[in-house]
Amino acid sequence: MTLVWVFFCFVLFFLIYLTDCPASEISIARDETLNLTSYGYPYRYQNNMLCNWTVECQDGGRILVEFLDFQTERDFDYLYIGTEQDSRVLTYNGYGVPELDVVSPPDGSPLYFLFYTDGSVTDPGWHIRLTNVGDQGKKIFQG
Ligand SMILES: [Ca+2]
Numbered sequence: 109m110t111l112v113w114v115f116f117c118f119v120l121f122f123l124i125y126l127t128d129c130p131a132s133e134i135s136i137a138r139d140e141t142l143n144l145t146s147y148g149y150p151y152r153y154q155n156n157m158l159c160n161w162t163v164e165c166q167d168g169g170r171i172l173v174e175f176l177d178f179q180t181e182r183d184f185d186y187l188y189i190g191t192e193q194d195s196r197v198l199t200y201n202g203y204g205v206p207e208l209d210v211v212s213p214p215d216g217s218p219l220y221f222l223f224y225t226d227g228s229v230t231d232p233g234w235h236i237r238l239t240n241v242g243d244q245g246k247k248i249f250q251g
Pocket of ligand 1: 181
């Protein structure tokens, strides 16, 4: 019983400790472009972050995701992009701008971004440009 209690406290502490940035919901109008960055960009992000963004288009369009910069600790600090069904469809970490430009599901459902950092070593992070491209673009995700 003591072990269970210790484990529970550990998990609770870990969750509270990690959740230090507020969840953010973003809505993009047709042909509008917004910038999304890791917190503090272009300065270094913090350790032990767990950040969520939900991005959707106001008119059900698709979202073009263009990476402008990407620098995170390789194999330890991750950006995930996914859908409501699977929040980790695409995984990014390390250095160098990913070549793939992502377009969200064709049914207008939102994209989910999750940024996780571990307890040591930080980098400048990432800068992404989001555009509501309407019906255009590739279908990277099945919707
Ligand atoms: Ca790290």
